[in-house]
Amino acid sequence: xxxxxxxxxxxxxxxxxxxxxxxxxxxxxxxxxxxxxxxxxxxxxxxxxxxxxxxxxxxxxxxxxxxxxxxxxxxxxxxxxxxxxxxxxxxxxxxxxxxxxxxxxxxxxxxxxxxxxxxxxxxxxxxxxxxxxxxxxxxxxxxxxxxxxxxxxxxxxxxxxxxxxxxxxxxxxxxxxxxxxxxxxxxxxxxxxxxxxxxxxx
Amino acid sequence: xxxxxxxxxxxxxxxxxxxxxxxxxxxxxxxxxxxxxxxxxxxxxxxxxxxxxxxxxxxxxxxxxxxxxxxxxxxxxxxxxxxxxxxxxxxxxxxxxxxxxxxxxxxxxxxxxxxxxxxxxxxxxxxxxxxxxxxxxxxxxxxxxxxxxxxxxxxxxxxxxxxxxxxxxxxxxxxxxxxxxxxxxxxxxxxxxxxxxxxxxx
DNA sequence: GCTCCAATATGAATGGTGTTCACATAGCTT
DNA sequence: AAGCTATGTGAACACCATTCATATTGGAGC
Numbered sequence: 001x002x003x004x005x006x007x008x009x010x011x012x013x014x015x016x017x018x019x020x021x022x023x024x025x026x027x028x029x030x031x032x033x034x035x036x037x038x039x040x041x042x043x044x045x046x047x048x049x050x051x052x053x054x055x056x057x058x059x060x061x062x063x064x065x066x067x068x069x070x071x072x073x074x075x076x077x078x079x080x081x082x083x084x085x086x087x088x089x090x091x092x093x094x095x096x097x098x099x100x101x102x103x104x105x106x107x108x109x110x111x112x113x114x115x116x117x118x119x120x121x122x123x124x125x126x127x128x129x130x131x132x133x134x135x136x137x138x139x140x141x142x143x144x145x146x147x148x149x150x151x152x153x154x155x156x157x158x159x160x161x162x163x164x165x166x167x168x169x170x171x172x173x174x175x176x177x178x179x180x181x182x183x184x185x186x187x188x189x190x191x192x193x194x195x196x197x198x199x200x201x202x
Numbered sequence: 203x204x205x206x207x208x209x210x211x212x213x214x215x216x217x218x219x220x221x222x223x224x225x226x227x228x229x230x231x232x233x234x235x236x237x238x239x240x241x242x243x244x245x246x247x248x249x250x251x252x253x254x255x256x257x258x259x260x261x262x263x264x265x266x267x268x269x270x271x272x273x274x275x276x277x278x279x280x281x282x283x284x285x286x287x288x289x290x291x292x293x294x295x296x297x298x299x300x301x302x303x304x305x306x307x308x309x310x311x312x313x314x315x316x317x318x319x320x321x322x323x324x325x326x327x328x329x330x331x332x333x334x335x336x337x338x339x340x341x342x343x344x345x346x347x348x349x350x351x352x353x354x355x356x357x358x359x360x361x362x363x364x365x366x367x368x369x370x371x372x373x374x375x376x377x378x379x380x381x382x383x384x385x386x387x388x389x390x391x392x393x394x395x396x397x398x399x400x401x402x403x404x
Numbered sequence: 405g406c407t408c409c410a411a412t413a414t415g416a417a418t419g420g421t422g423t424t425c426a427c428a429t430a431g432c433t434t
Numbered sequence: 435a436a437g438c439t440a441t442g443t444g445a446a447c448a449c450c451a452t453t454c455a456t457a458t459t460g461g462a463g464c
Contacts, residue, residue: 009413153388160366162359169319170333
């Protein structure tokens with residue numbers, strides 16, 4: 001793990017910049033990240049990164065894509081347990097919330113760095129892939145595509161809302177004791193709803 | 203509505219800066235906002251605002267508080283319809299989603315400007331007040347405080363998640379047709395869950 | 405093994421930003 | 435009318451993103 005004594009050429013500046021960026025975000029929040037400081041951390045001049053990223057935004061986008069890939073991997077792992085689809089979907093929900101908890105740096109860049117995702121179709125595609133994990137499970141629970149879509153979206157929005165508000169301290173700030181444990185109860189309540197509705201209609 | 207021909211003293215720079223900030227956020231997104239440009243918009247030197255705001259962050263915080271107050275007002279209005287509590291809570295949910303839609307500038311500053319709310323208890327307090335609107339309704343639906351808390355939190359996180367993802371284009375990007383109409387279906391599904399569970403237990 | 409090119413790094417320069425500070429102006433109280 | 439205080443100005447500083455001319459070097463092809 002010893003650093004190679006580099007001269008002039010860095011060797012792998014691209015990933016070094018991404019690592020430095022994530023470290024800075026961890027230390028100072030998504031707003032405190034600075035290209036210049038990341039360059040300094042990587043031990044390189046401020047203009048060097050422009051050989052690897054068109055922009056500051058381009059670096060952030062790279063991180064968002066990395067985050068979406070990681071998220072999808074973790075959601076997929078959660079969905080691969082041996083259990084009925086309802087429990088799998090619950091696991092996916094919990095994995096989403098847990099992702100925000102365990103990768104606050106990635107999550108912050110993904111959702112608080114202020115990049116306008118509408119302008120970057122690649123980001124939309126990669127986050128849609130992650131959403132697909134939930135959608136597939138929902139289709140195994142709900143009969144009609146419409147209600148499956150609704151169930152997947154409900155799980156997704158609840159997970160994302162909980163994760164976001166939790167990261168911001170909004171949930172802790174509301175003063176109820178066991179915010180942590182209630183994440184699961186939330187999803188369970190919703191999943192029971194999905195069942196009771198579809199079964200009632202059958 | 204004619205502007206007074208001002209000289210030297212502005213008269214109401216504080217609200218003028220807030221207005222200018224919101225206008226810039228509307229035009230260029232939460233990241234495009236700049237103290238200098240807002241000062242220019244308000245027709246004042248760049249150092250003048252420092253008589254009213256300690257910081258750039260202080261101006262943003264002021265806007266977040268304004269946003270929370272507006273949100274609370276609108277949620278309260280939604281809860282004041284004549285209807286059973288379940289329908290009221292549904293209305294509150296829809297009002298939250300609608301708030302993000304109708305005040306994208308406020309919503310962006312509240313949740314995308316990158317201020318660390320954990321450091322500002324006033325913000326937590328004001329958003330907790332807005333949450334209270336949902337909590338009160340949930341208490342009229344669920345018998346035990348615990349499940350009422352869970353219901354309120356479920357509605358809240360789903361509303362926030364839907365609003366956030368919708369603003370970012372993530373929901374549109376997933377490719378399902380009527381994303382707009384499904385917001386209501388989501389909440390309905392959840393509210394039926396709350397009912398079926400509590401009634402089953404009674 | 406040498407040559408040369410493409411990839412990658414440097415450093416200086418530019419225009420913009422947040423913030424501070426000494427100083428200027430004017431509204432209000434007395 | 436006088437003067438205090440709130441509010442404004444302009445210049446200054448350090449930092450930031452980005453660009454450009456220039457320097458270095460790893461490696462492909464000979």
